[in-house]
Amino acid sequence: MRTLIRNARIFDGSGTPPFDGAVLIEGDRIAQVLDNAAPLASAADRVIDAYGMTLMPGMVDAHTHLTWGSSVENIYPQFLLPPDELKKAAWRNARVLLDHGFTSLYSAGALGDRIEPELAAAIVRGETPGPRLVPSTLERSPEGEDSVDTGDVFNGRGPEAIRAFVDHCAGEGIRSIKLILSGEDALKPGTAQDILYTDEEMEAVGAAAKAAGIWIACHTYTTRAIRMALGAGARILYHCSFADEAGVEALVEAKDRVFYAPGPGVSVAALEANPPPHVDMSAMKASAADRMALEAKLVPALRARGVRILIGGDYGFPFNPHGRNARDLEHFVTHFGFTPAEALRAATQYGGELMDLAVGLVRPGYLADLLLVDGDPTEDVRILQDRERLKMIMKNGVLHKALAEAETV
Numbered sequence: 001m002r003t004l005i006r007n008a009r010i011f012d013g014s015g016t017p018p019f020d021g022a023v024l025i026e027g028d029r030i031a032q033v034l035d036n037a038a039p040l041a042s043a044a045d046r047v048i049d050a051y052g053m054t055l056m057p058g059m060v061d062a063h064t065h066l067t068w069g070s071s072v073e074n075i076y077p078q079f080l081l082p083p084d085e086l087k088k089a090a091w092r093n094a095r096v097l098l099d100h101g102f103t104s105l106y107s108a109g110a111l112g113d114r115i116e117p118e119l120a121a122a123i124v125r126g127e128t129p130g131p132r133l134v135p136s137t138l139e140r141s142p143e144g145e146d147s148v149d150t151g152d153v154f155n156g157r158g159p160e161a162i163r164a165f166v167d168h169c170a171g172e173g174i175r176s177i178k179l180i181l182s183g184e185d186a187l188k189p190g191t192a193q194d195i196l197y198t199d200e201e202m203e204a205v206g207a208a209a210k211a212a213g214i215w216i217a218c219h220t221y222t223t224r225a226i227r228m229a230l231g232a233g234a235r236i237l238y239h240c241s242f243a244d245e246a247g248v249e250a251l252v253e254a255k256d257r258v259f260y261a262p263g264p265g266v267s268v269a270a271l272e273a274n275p276p277p278h279v280d281m282s283a284m285k286a287s288a289a290d291r292m293a294l295e296a297k298l299v300p301a302l303r304a305r306g307v308r309i310l311i312g313g314d315y316g317f318p319f320n321p322h323g324r325n326a327r328d329l330e331h332f333v334t335h336f337g338f339t340p341a342e343a344l345r346a347a348t349q350y351g352g353e354l355m356d357l358a359v360g361l362v363r364p365g366y367l368a369d370l371l372l373v374d375g376d377p378t379e380d381v382r383i384l385q386d387r388e389r390l391k392m393i394m395k396n397g398v399l400h401k402a403l404a405e406a407e408t409v
């Protein structure tokens with residue numbers, strides 16, 4: 001099957017200005033990108049006219065919790081769900097994300113052990129619609145006074161316990177483990193400066209994950225946490241809000257091997273939330289205000305130094321449901337000083353690099369994960385929040401959402 005998309009404005013994911021052109025897709029890949037479609041027209045089985053629309057790579061969310069139940073389609077008042085409902089919610093959330101233009105997800109942890117590898121495999125087999133998924137398991141927080149309650153399965157202490165965790169994950173098909181390395185003020189006020197693992201444990205997890213070919217994602221707030229995560233070879237660091245100058249230097253020094261996702265989505269949504277009287281969000285709101293103030297300085301500093309900064313903001317709470325993930329691009333522009341093109345690059349090219357797949361760019365040889373957007377997101381990234389303006393969603397060369405007026409020849 002060869003599909004030609006012509007008369008498009010093309011934003012290729014790299015951050016360079018959009019240009020007018022055409023893309024030929026063969027099977028699951030982009031075969032050609034040209035500024036003039038004429039030579040390609042006779043080569044296509046299907047022609048899509050994209051006049052007035054922008055063609056761009058599918059988006060990548062770098063900090064996803066599919067088992068956090070709430071989406072724009074279904075709000076759960078409670079956070080923890082019974083197993084059957086948890087699976088239903090995760091399956092639905094994967095489809096909701098794809099419906100909203102996200103073709104790849106990097107999991108930041110789950111509320112159940114085997115649910116994400118099972119879902120990732122079902123998506124690959126075409127049994128349920130969803131983005132490409134790097135699956136994870138329960139977020140790991142070791143036992144102790146400051147520990148964050150993330151499930152009681154894997155939280156023993158010492159290098160042996162953490163090696164056993166990595167072995168278990170390797171056996172279950174998990175591709176990234178999530179370590180709660182810093183405490184969490186939003187859940188336990190005053191703990192964000194705490195370090196929950198020992199150097200010995202971090203050394204053990206780094207070696208074991210490397211040997212098993214599993215990536216590490218870390219919940220980190222302080223410079224000490226950043227250094228420990230980098231020492232263990234972590235692939236992606238979240239938050240980093242309390243990083244000082246030395247923390248910035250450590251991230252800059254590791255910028256070719258590490259990604260950073262601040263996660264403004266949950267903070268902004270917490271500040272906006274108007275919970276019912278029986279729900280106390282005061283700790284969450286205070287923590288969100290602190291973090292946004294710090295990150296407003298930190299994130300631009302890291303961007304200026306070339307650190308790859310990605311979108312993804314802990315969606316899945318009732319006040320921050322899945323499906324609103326593209327709000328992160330607006331937050332990058334409003335709070336972190338990104339241009340729209342830079343925010344789009346954070347959601348596409350850098351996301352593809354995080355996935356370690358040929359996605360996130362409109363280039364020959366790349367997988368055909370593509371969106372057609374009504375309008376120009378390089379002028380205003382907010383249009384990506386309106387799923388009605390996502391006129392076509394393609395993953396792997398297959399249309400998840402077809403243009404109504406698609407013309408077939």
Ligand SMILES: [Zn+2]
Nearest residue numbers: 063065108314
């Ligand atoms: Zn998270």
